[in-house]
Amino acid sequence: MKSVIIEKLGFVLLFGCIIITLFFLGSIMYLIFSQGLRVINWEFLTAEPYSGMTKGGVAPAIVGTLYLTLGSIIISLPLGVACAIYLCEYSRGGWIVNIIRMSINNLAGVPSVVFGLFGFAFFVHYLKFGVSILSGSLTLAILVLPGIISATQEALLAVPQSFREASFALGATQWKTIRKIVLPTSLPGILTGAILSIGRVAGETAPILFTACTFYMRGYPTSPFSKCMALPYHIYALMTEGTHPHEHTQIAYGCAVLLLLLVLVISSVAIIIRQKSRRGYGY
Amino acid sequence: MKLSTVFIENLYKWMFTILAFASLAFLVGITFVLFKESWPVIVNSNVFKIIFGTSWYPTYEPPEFGILPLILASFWVTGGAALVCVPLGIGSALYLHELAGHRQRAFLKPMIEMLASIPSIVYGFFGMVVMAPLFQKVFNIPVGLCALTGSVILGIMAVPTVCSLAEDALSFVPKSFREASFAVGANRWQTLMKVILPAAGSGISTAIILGMSRVIGETMTVLMVCGGAAVIPKSFLQPVRPMTATIAAEMGEVEMGSMHFHTLFFIGLILFLITLIFNIVAEIISRRYRLRLGLGR
Numbered sequence: 286m287k288s289v290i291i292e293k294l295g296f297v298l299l300f301g302c303i304i305i306t307l308f309f310l311g312s313i314m315y316l317i318f319s320q321g322l323r324v325i326n327w328e329f330l331t332a333e334p335y336s337g338m339t340k341g342g343v344a345p346a347i348v349g350t351l352y353l354t355l356g357s358i359i360i361s362l363p364l365g366v367a368c369a370i371y372l373c374e375y376s377r378g379g380w381i382v383n384i385i386r387m388s389i390n391n392l393a394g395v396p397s398v399v400f401g402l403f404g405f406a407f408f409v410h411y412l413k414f415g416v417s418i419l420s421g422s423l424t425l426a427i428l429v430l431p432g433i434i435s436a437t438q439e440a441l442l443a444v445p446q447s448f449r450e451a452s453f454a455l456g457a458t459q460w461k462t463i464r465k466i467v468l469p470t471s472l473p474g475i476l477t478g479a480i481l482s483i484g485r486v487a488g489e490t491a492p493i494l495f496t497a498c499t500f501y502m503r504g505y506p507t508s509p510f511s512k513c514m515a516l517p518y519h520i521y522a523l524m525t526e527g528t529h530p531h532e533h534t535q536i537a538y539g540c541a542v543l544l545l546l547l548v549l550v551i552s553s554v555a556i557i558i559r560q561k562s563r564r565g566y567g568y
Numbered sequence: 569m570k571l572s573t574v575f576i577e578n579l580y581k582w583m584f585t586i587l588a589f590a591s592l593a594f595l596v597g598i599t600f601v602l603f604k605e606s607w608p609v610i611v612n613s614n615v616f617k618i619i620f621g622t623s624w625y626p627t628y629e630p631p632e633f634g635i636l637p638l639i640l641a642s643f644w645v646t647g648g649a650a651l652v653c654v655p656l657g658i659g660s661a662l663y664l665h666e667l668a669g670h671r672q673r674a675f676l677k678p679m680i681e682m683l684a685s686i687p688s689i690v691y692g693f694f695g696m697v698v699m700a701p702l703f704q705k706v707f708n709i710p711v712g713l714c715a716l717t718g719s720v721i722l723g724i725m726a727v728p729t730v731c732s733l734a735e736d737a738l739s740f741v742p743k744s745f746r747e748a749s750f751a752v753g754a755n756r757w758q759t760l761m762k763v764i765l766p767a768a769g770s771g772i773s774t775a776i777i778l779g780m781s782r783v784i785g786e787t788m789t790v791l792m793v794c795g796g797a798a799v800i801p802k803s804f805l806q807p808v809r810p811m812t813a814t815i816a817a818e819m820g821e822v823e824m825g826s827m828h829f830h831t832l833f834f835i836g837l838i839l840f841l842i843t844l845i846f847n848i849v850a851e852i853i854s855r856r857y858r859l860r861l862g863l864g865r
Contacts, residue, residue: 291757292755292758295757295760295761296757298659299659299660299662299663299666299667302655302659302660302663303663303664303676306660306680306683306724306727309724309727310679310682310683312698313686313691313694316694316698317690364591365591367583367584367587367588367591368591370584371584371588372588374584375581376588388592388595389595390851391844391847392595394778394781394843394846394847395598396784396786396812396839396840396843397785398812398815398816398836399598399602399785399836399840401816402605402815402819402836403597403601405819406604406605406833410824427594430594430595431595434591459577459580459581460581481685484685485685488685488687488688488690489687490688490788491688491788494816495820517687517689517788520689520690520693521791521792524693537693538697541690544689544690545686545687548686548687549682549685552681556681
């Protein structure tokens with residue numbers, strides 16, 4: 286009898302854990318959306334800020350975030366996918382491959398601010414790109430590279446070996462097999478990884494803190510070598526350098542809502558693609 | 569085979585090889601740059617004096633670069649976060665594994681993934697505008713931006729990491745373990761606690777280590793909510809300044825090539841090594857565990 290009571294209590298405890306977790310998620314979402322949605326209107330989305338950042342919109346920050354995100358994905362996706370194709374399809378094991386695998390695994394765990402340090406030293410100073418969209422995109426690209434590589438690897442490994450053998454048996458070369466069989470089959474997996482990386486890049490702040498961002502600029506960035514504003518950095522700057530705490534907090538709420546919407550839409554697209562593809566292939 | 573086909577095949581093979589090594593070069597480059605930029609600190613000054621120095625006054629004359637308060641602050645906040653995320657993460661994982669039905673899982677898993685996809689800046693902002701004022705009132709302290717606020721927020725941030733990795737570990741436990749336990753008359757709770765949890769133990773410790781590794785490297789949240797006083801932490805209600813926050817706050821204003829600049833890279837290097845150790849330990853544990861359960865590599 287006693288053990289039955291303990292079992293009940295234990296299950297209640299576990300239920301409590303998940304409820305607390307969901308409670309935090311709910312309260313973060315509720316508080317930010319309920320305050321932030323009030324701020325958002327057409328002007329907030331399309332105008333530049335003015336009067337000491339207390340009025341106007343955050344359009345340059347939105348544009349900056351889009352540039353940085355697109356720039357980093359354009360760089361990291363081909364590199365990451367190529368690296369994974371090499372590791373899964375061409376390489377024949379051995380210590381070099383093991384070293385590559387190990388360093389990718391470990392770099393996935395390196396703090397983002399360390400990537401920021403690297404970008405600041407390497408892109409901003411050694412290569413003299415300055416504080417610019419280019420430096421920021423490159424830094425973010427390296428940050429997500431390990432993630433893209435391992436997601437792609439997983440997708441490639443999920444393609445059954447028999448698919449490749451069938452293709453070889455028909456006389457196709459290795460590249461033809463990769464292009465016509467392996468890549469199309471693993472595309473949903475690769476896409477999911479890429480989209481999740483986009484979501485991560487859009488919200489990252491520490492790496493662009495000293496490689497790409499500025500609190501305020503006139504107009505929009507005109508070249509890859511100009512600085513930019515970005516949504517996550519804008520929240521940070523409003524909350525810490527603000528001279529008008531009340532107005533700035535309101536704008537920061539608005540930015541937080543935009544960022545959350547962006548990230549949530551992106552990751553739900555990824556989740557939907559993944560679930561569709563799971564149903565799609567019957568192997 | 570036609571000569572041109574062979575040529576194209578080799579061309580692609582070499583292209584992929586070069587691109588693969590290009591990404592490797594980037595990744596190795598990070599380690600190299602960190603060492604190169606912190607080299608002046610390692611050579612010119614007593615490293616022990618920096619690591620165990622207790623005062624961080626980089627802008628004073630003469631400046632003092634003792635980073636012990638920053639290192640301790642990082643571990644302090646991470647320890648606090650562990651107290652939040654280990655019970656919540658593992659509890660949630662056990663619930664998902666044992667109690668949640670098919671439909672509940674389909675709802676709960678995306679929710680937890682959503683928690684993981686919230687950017688750290690949003691957590692930091694939430695901490696600043698909601699948690700800090702709340703803690704200020706509850707604990708009656710002068711400012712709400714303190715180690716406790718940081719720990720709670722970081723703990724919540726790490727729940728998804730711990731939860732999904734722990735759930736993976738639980739699902740690797742063979743079904744036969746469970747059936748054997750039921751067969752000798754144990755109920756579900758006893759089976760869960762005495763058979764499945766110990767069997768998944770090393771997988772779960774991997775989950776905890778990787779969660780902590782994420783927490784210690786977290787930057788924006790601690791920068792915004794920890795208060796930023798570079799003193800040796802003694803209580804959870806005082807402001808602290810972890811390593812990541814120091815780098816992020818000071819890198820923008822530091823003079824290029826100065827001792828301060830190089831010391832910030834040195835802090836980056838230490839942070840890099842700490843996370844490296846965490847990851848290697850996690851990998852060793854998980855490899856052994858897979859071998860023990862007979863899952864191979």
